[in-house]
Amino acid sequence: MDTQAKKTALRGITYGLYLVGTKDDSGVNAFAGNWLTQTSFEPPLVALAVKAGTRSQKQIAASRVFSVNVLEAGQKDMVTAFFRALEPEGNKLAGYEFATGTTGCPLFKDALSYFECEVIDQVEKGDHFTYIGKVIDAGVHRKGDPLTMKETGFYYGG
Numbered sequence: 001m002d003t004q005a006k007k008t009a010l011r012g013i014t015y016g017l018y019l020v021g022t023k024d025d026s027g028v029n030a031f032a033g034n035w036l037t038q039t040s041f042e043p044p045l046v047a048l049a050v051k052a053g054t055r056s057q058k059q060i061a062a063s064r065v066f067s068v069n070v071l072e073a074g075q076k077d078m079v080t081a082f083f084r085a086l087e088p089e090g091n092k093l094a095g096y097e098f099a100t101g102t103t104g105c106p107l108f109k110d111a112l113s114y115f116e117c118e119v120i121d122q123v124e125k126g127d128h129f130t131y132i133g134k135v136i137d138a139g140v141h142r143k144g145d146p147l148t149m150k151e152t153g154f155y156y157g158g
């Protein structure tokens with residue numbers, strides 16, 4: 001295989017960029033992720049790939065739940081704060097306020113909307129593990145255009 005062509009072609013996949021909320025007995029966490037897509041209308045399912053061995057991946061494997069927060073175009077600074085390991089301070093992560101809902105995973109006040117998932121299956125292959133989440137709750141804070149990878153200039157893929 002032409003590895004440069006593989007990289008270029010895979011980087012042609014267009015993405016959003018989201019804040020994924022997780023939890024376990026040690027507390028809550030959140031990370032910025034783009035490897036997310038809907039995979040079914042009925043039941044509503046999504047697939048999310050999470051870097052194997054990270055705190056977030058271990059939390060999802062243990063708790064079998066996660067949340068997805070849809071950010072607004074222009075919220076690059078906010079999403080950038082979630083590329084590193086974090087510890088919650090009260091009801092804030094990286095200085096951003098969150099609440100919890102049905103799953104107990106963080107739901108950020110400043111996001112446009114969110115959905116919460118229960119993990120119904122997983123594929124533990126490669127350097128990221130893929131979780132199939134059934135959407136069990138959702139909410140909308142306000143209207144707006146969602147943040148895209150393109151506007152941030154970041155790449156995570158190839």
Ligand SMILES: Cc1cc2nc3c(=O)[nH]c(=O)nc-3n(C[C@H](O)[C@H](O)[C@H](O)COP(=O)(O)O)c2cc1C
Binds near residue numbers: 030034086
């Ligand atoms: C642009 C961008 C997109 C990312 N997308 C993902 C992703 O889809 N899945 C993932 O597991 N990590 C992704 N990451 C890495 C996580 O944001 C980062 O590893 C995070 O700190 C892991 O969290 P944890 O160590 O607190 O569990 C991405 C990083 C960047 C810069």
